[in-house]
Structures are given as C-alpha cells and as structure tokens.
Amino acid sequence: MSQAKTTPVHLTAAATGALPRYLLLAICIIYGLTGLFGRDPWKNEDAAGFGVMWQLGTGGVQDWLMPNIVGRPYSEDGPLVFWIGGLMIRLFGGWLGAPDAARLATALFYFGTCAFIWYSTYLLGRREEVQPFAFAFGGQPDARSYGRALADGALLIFLACVGLAMRGHETTAQVGQVCFIAMMLYGLVRSLDMPVQGSLWFGVGLGALCLASGPLLASSLLLATIIAGLVCQPLPLRRLLPIGMGLAVAMVAAWLAATYFGATTTDDAVAFIREWARYDRRAYGPPSWQTGGFIARNFFLYTWPVWPIAAFAWLSWRGMRRAAHVSVPLVLLAMLFLLLVLQRSPGDVQFILLLPPMAILAAFALPTLPRAAINAVDWFALLFFTIFGGTVWFMWIAKTTGWPPKIAANVFRQIPGFQHTFTVSAVIIALVVTLAWVLVVRWRLSRAPKQIWRPVVISAAGTTLMWVMAMTLWLPSINYGKTYRDVAQAAALALPPTYRCVQPIRMGNAQLASFAYFGHIRFGGPEDECDVLLRHDAVDYGAPGNLSHFEWRLIWEGRRPADRDERFRMYQLVERSAVKPVRPPVQRRLPRQ
Structure with a gap:
C-alpha cells in the first residue's frame, strides 16, 4: 500500500x-x-x-x-x-x-x-x-x-x-x-x-x-x-x-x-x-x-x-x-x-x-489533531491554570493579610498552630512565574503558531506555573502539614535521659524513618528488650500489658497538628515500687442552695 x-x-x-x-x-x-x-x-x-x-x-x-x-x-x-x-x-x-x-x-x-x-x-x-x-x-x-x-x-x-x-x-x-x-x-x-x-x-x-x-x-x-x-x-x-x-x-x-x-x-x-x-x-x-x-x-x-x-x-x-x-x-x-x-x-x-x-x-x-480538539485542550488549560493561579494568589493574600477574615480563618483551620512568615524571595519568584505565564498565553493566542507542538505548550507551562507557585508561596504551609519534624522532636525530648532503646508499635515506614531522623531516637526490635515503647494509635487502646514487678507508664503523647487521625503514645517500663500511686480526686460536697 x-x-x-x-x-x-x-x-x-x-x-x-x-x-x-x-x-x-x-x-x-x-x-x-x-x-x-x-x-x-x-x-x-x-x-x-x-x-x-x-x-x-x-x-x-x-x-x-x-x-x-x-x-x-x-x-x-x-x-x-x-x-x-x-x-x-x-x-x-x-x-x-x-x-x-x-x-x-x-x-x-x-x-x-x-x-x-x-x-x-x-x-x-x-x-x-x-x-x-x-x-x-x-x-x-x-x-x-x-x-x-x-x-x-x-x-x-x-x-x-x-x-x-x-x-x-x-x-x-x-x-x-x-x-x-x-x-x-x-x-x-x-x-x-x-x-x-x-x-x-x-x-x-x-x-x-x-x-x-x-x-x-x-x-x-x-x-x-x-x-x-x-x-x-x-x-x-x-x-x-x-x-x-x-x-x-x-x-x-x-x-x-x-x-x-x-x-x-x-x-x-x-x-x-x-x-x-x-x-x-x-x-x-x-x-x-x-x-x-x-x-x-x-x-x-x-x-x-x-x-x-x-x-x-x-x-x-x-x-x-x-x-x-x-x-x-x-x-x-x-x-x-x-x-x-x-x-x-x-x-x-x-x-x-x-x-x-x-x-x-x-x-x-x-x-x-483537528482544530476543534486543539482549541479545546488550549482553552481548558488556559482557564484551569489561570483560575488556579488566581486562587493560589488570593488564598495567599488572605493568609498573609488576614483579609477576607473568613477565608483566612479557613486556611489556618487546616494547619492549626502554623506561624506564617513573609518571604520576599518566594514572592518575587512567584511574581516572575506568573508574568511568564501571562507572556506564554499572550504569545500563544496572539501569534497562533502552526507548529504541531502548539496544543501542549500552554498545558506544560501551566503545570510549571502550578508547581512553582505551590512550592514558593505555599511551601512553608505544605511542609508544616506533611512533615513529622515537630512531633518527632517532641517525642525525643520526652525520652528518659538513659534508655536502652525504643520499640515501635504499629508505626509505618514513614513514621519510623521520620522519628529516627528528626528525633535521633534509637529504635530496637522485640529481641532487644527495649525499655520504652512508642505506639501509633488511631484510638486509645490503653496501656500495654504489665510484666511481673514492672509496668508501662505513659510518659508522652502527641500528634501532628494537621492530622487528627493519628496519635503517638510513649510508655516507659518502670518498677512497680518506683511508681507513685495516683490518689483519687477529693470529692467535695457542694453547699445546698
């Protein structure tokens, strides 16, 4: 043929x-x-x-x-x-x-x-x-x-x-x-x-x-x-x-x-x-x-x-x-x-x-590709990434200035405890990338190039805009919401001055790696007879089972502020005689009215 x-x-x-x-x-x-x-x-x-x-x-x-x-x-x-x-x-x-x-x-x-x-x-x-x-x-x-x-x-x-x-x-x-x-x-x-x-x-x-x-x-x-x-x-x-x-x-x-x-x-x-x-x-x-x-x-x-x-x-x-x-x-x-x-x-x-x-x-x-398909891909990318870029800027301005108040409150509700700081270099890079996006769109729409790669120029430039803006204006917020740094360091501060090792219980690979790196925690396995347990709980399962003359005492618990579905609890193995009994609260009679 x-x-x-x-x-x-x-x-x-x-x-x-x-x-x-x-x-x-x-x-x-x-x-x-x-x-x-x-x-x-x-x-x-x-x-x-x-x-x-x-x-x-x-x-x-x-x-x-x-x-x-x-x-x-x-x-x-x-x-x-x-x-x-x-x-x-x-x-x-x-x-x-x-x-x-x-x-x-x-x-x-x-x-x-x-x-x-x-x-x-x-x-x-x-x-x-x-x-x-x-x-x-x-x-x-x-x-x-x-x-x-x-x-x-x-x-x-x-x-x-x-x-x-x-x-x-x-x-x-x-x-x-x-x-x-x-x-x-x-x-x-x-x-x-x-x-x-x-x-x-x-x-x-x-x-x-x-x-x-x-x-x-x-x-x-x-x-x-x-x-x-x-x-x-x-x-x-x-x-x-x-x-x-x-x-x-x-x-x-x-x-x-x-x-x-x-x-x-x-x-x-x-x-x-x-x-x-x-x-x-x-x-x-x-x-x-x-x-x-x-x-x-x-x-x-x-x-x-x-x-x-x-x-x-x-x-x-x-x-x-x-x-x-x-x-x-x-x-x-x-x-x-x-x-x-x-x-x-x-x-x-x-x-x-x-x-x-x-x-x-x-x-x-x-x-x-027919002209209709080319225009559809172009206009979808143009509208999607322009709206996305505008939303990123609007949300960042709300987070930075506190206005509008409801939008700012919703942002900080997703990342409780986050302290926002203004970074000049990040803003400059985001502005440059936004200007580059405008120039690419203007070039594509005004010159109407005939090359076969023209349907994906705006899409590629748009994903670059999306990623660069997210990694400049919003990187501190995203990093705060996705890292285990703070909770791992808090757990390390709660460790006894001298401990043999920490045995992880129900901890995933990401959690184990993060606690080891950020907290410099010395982990061990069941055969190491560790005297500290670090447990990941979706719900409170209570204290681990006690041993003869020893019991597990809760010494710390915490979680990442941005994650409500996980909680970490740390227990230390102590002798029963060293554990001070907890007195029940005194019941006081309320005066009659």
Whole structure:
C-alpha cells in the first residue's frame, strides 16, 4: 500500500518548526528542580523512601545489601533507587543536608526520563512509515525536522501531566522505575535500526527496573516486549531477548549473590530475598471494585492531558497500528495498566509508571489533531491554570493579610498552630512565574503558531506555573502539614535521659524513618528488650500489658497538628515500687442552695 493511502499526516515544513531550545530547557529545569530543596520528607511514601536512603547513607555494608529503615527490612522495592539516593547523601549530605541530597537522585531520574522520552520519540518520528504525505510539488517537512517536532511535543506532554508534579519530586522507588521504563522504551526503539546497541540499552533498563522494583514488574514488561515483537515485525526479538535478558539476569544475579554471600547470616539473606521476590505477588490479585473505583476517580485527572491525546493517536493511526510508533508504546502501556488494575491496595503513586509510553504514543496524535480538539485542550488549560493561579494568589493574600477574615480563618483551620512568615524571595519568584505565564498565553493566542507542538505548550507551562507557585508561596504551609519534624522532636525530648532503646508499635515506614531522623531516637526490635515503647494509635487502646514487678507508664503523647487521625503514645517500663500511686480526686460536697 502506498504512503498516500496509509499516513494520516498532511503537514507543511512550517508545521515542524522546532520549539526554541532555551524555552524547552527552561521548562524542564525549572519544573524539575523546583520543590526538591528546602523542605522535609513528606508523609507517606516520600518519607519512607528517604528513610531507606538515609540508612544507606549513614550505615554499613549490610544496609546496602539488605536495605532497611533503622533495622526494619524494606523489601517492598529493590535496592537500586535507594543505592543512588544513599550515594548522594554520602557525597553531598554534609553540604546540602540528607533530605536535599537524597532528592538529587530524584532529579537525576527525572532528567533521565525526559531524555529517554525525547530520543525515543525522535527516532520513531524519523522512520519512513510515519513521514507526512509527500506533496507533488514538495513542501513537506524532512524526517529530521519532523522527528524533532514530535519529540518536543512528547516531552511537553510528559511535563503537562498534572499528576507528575507531586509524585515526580519525591524520594520513592517509582521515580527510578519510570526512568528505567523509559530506558527500556528507548532500547526497543533504538534496536529497530541498531539491534545490538538497542538490545544493550533494553537489557540495562530491564535489569535496573527489576533491581528498582521486583521480579513481577520486570517480567511483565518482558512479556509485553515479546508481544510487541510478535505484533511489530521489525522489532528484532532474536537480538533483544538473548542480549537483553542475559544482561538483566547478570545484573540481578550479582546483587543476589552479593547479598547471599555478604550478609552476616545466611538465614537473614534468604529471608530478605524471599520477601523481596514475594512482595509483588502479595501486592497484586484479582480485579476488585475498590481498585476499579479508585482508578475511575483518579486516573483521568492524574494523566490529563495525555490520556485523551493518546487515545486519539490510537484512533488516527488505525491503518498502521502494527507499526512501531503505535504498537511498541501501546503494548507496554497496556501491560502497565493491567498491573494497575490488579493492585490489591491501589495508590496514585503507580500512575507515574504509565506516563513514558503514554506520552510517546500521544506525540503521534499531534500532527492529526483537528482544530476543534486543539482549541479545546488550549482553552481548558488556559482557564484551569489561570483560575488556579488566581486562587493560589488570593488564598495567599488572605493568609498573609488576614483579609477576607473568613477565608483566612479557613486556611489556618487546616494547619492549626502554623506561624506564617513573609518571604520576599518566594514572592518575587512567584511574581516572575506568573508574568511568564501571562507572556506564554499572550504569545500563544496572539501569534497562533502552526507548529504541531502548539496544543501542549500552554498545558506544560501551566503545570510549571502550578508547581512553582505551590512550592514558593505555599511551601512553608505544605511542609508544616506533611512533615513529622515537630512531633518527632517532641517525642525525643520526652525520652528518659538513659534508655536502652525504643520499640515501635504499629508505626509505618514513614513514621519510623521520620522519628529516627528528626528525633535521633534509637529504635530496637522485640529481641532487644527495649525499655520504652512508642505506639501509633488511631484510638486509645490503653496501656500495654504489665510484666511481673514492672509496668508501662505513659510518659508522652502527641500528634501532628494537621492530622487528627493519628496519635503517638510513649510508655516507659518502670518498677512497680518506683511508681507513685495516683490518689483519687477529693470529692467535695457542694453547699445546698
């Protein structure tokens, strides 16, 4: 079949003008670095991931082989992301502080993801089967310009995703996993014209993904790769599978062997490896109404605006769905979405894994979007982010000036005890970003550019505006509401001058990591015979059971001011003779009237 009958793209060379490099880099750098520094680890996944990195950054060889949070094994995800975060703490922790140094790893993964998405789309966009219709008298774009325009669009779509803002700036294993998924995609695309080099990239990405997550996620994407190879014939499975799988298995085997032979005891190593290998299977199960409802409520907003554009790409390329630019990202996206549906305890942190293949697929819809769809995306982004920016400024003015009184009271009711301070630098940055937003909107509406990336410029600039304003004007308030710093330090002050250790009861990973880091509390396990208990209670369960000649005495209780659903209670083990009996209150008779 001729190209004229298959390609849905009819473009002139003017439509593939490259986005100014400085603008694209500015959006990537500002968006990626804002919110990484000058804040505490936030509940829940952010603080838990930092806790593992901090333990590696300050611990020994055993911590690196078997990641943990102050002795509690952490086998939910593989160690690779935590290794890099721990290395950053060791290198830069003394200069930046442990939390900011750990988030250097987040920045590294973020920029790596951006690079892999751009180059994957660029290589796909240069392929012969996706080139625009060749006019009789010329005027169509060349392959390189067309590929660059598509790559710019893919990167802007990725940055425009609303859900990337928070999750993409945390110290979680998922920020590394999304980078390695993008690396695998790049390896698959690169293998179409350079099989050996592409297979090496694919193998490193597959092995790194397994080391950053677990066997199930990596195995599922390997199965998706095989399916993609059967659907898309140019994909060189005969090179990809032996080279890629061999490299991935070698990477994972090296860690497993080091853990088995380097651990203090073989039993500990076997138990840790077994838990890591089994965690994925416990995290997934048959589809449930709970998971389906969660996805229905959150998926469409989290992945806006990429999901409607990606859906249109599938529709517009209906005659070429087995081509690499559609089938490769689509098969991986379908497998990741299936894993999302099979989660037992759904959470939006997993949505970020969908973004690389979805952004690459959506990029190929940009040349085929009708004018009505382009205008709809533009005007929605314009109205949404303008209203959002205005609301952020209005609420901040109310918080700062106390007017209107009701609005200010509602703000401080959400963060009781917070002391607001005026920061000149934050206000200046927010004003500059707001002015930049106005200029981008004015440029987009006045000049009406014809380039194919124009539908997502406002969306990408809007998410950058949203995130920068939140991380300047509202960072102190958000940090106050999401950190355990104050309650952890209060618990540390209540500890006896001399204590053996503190045993945590019903404390999550984020809480354990935060209390250990901010409070410098020495935690222990049941076998350590700790003389202090720190318990997390949703309700008051009463004092722990007493021992012979000893009893547990409540010495402190507290909670985060912004969280009413959790309370911490600390008990000390004391001898009964040392406990002063509490006299009942004296009942006084009231005089008769």
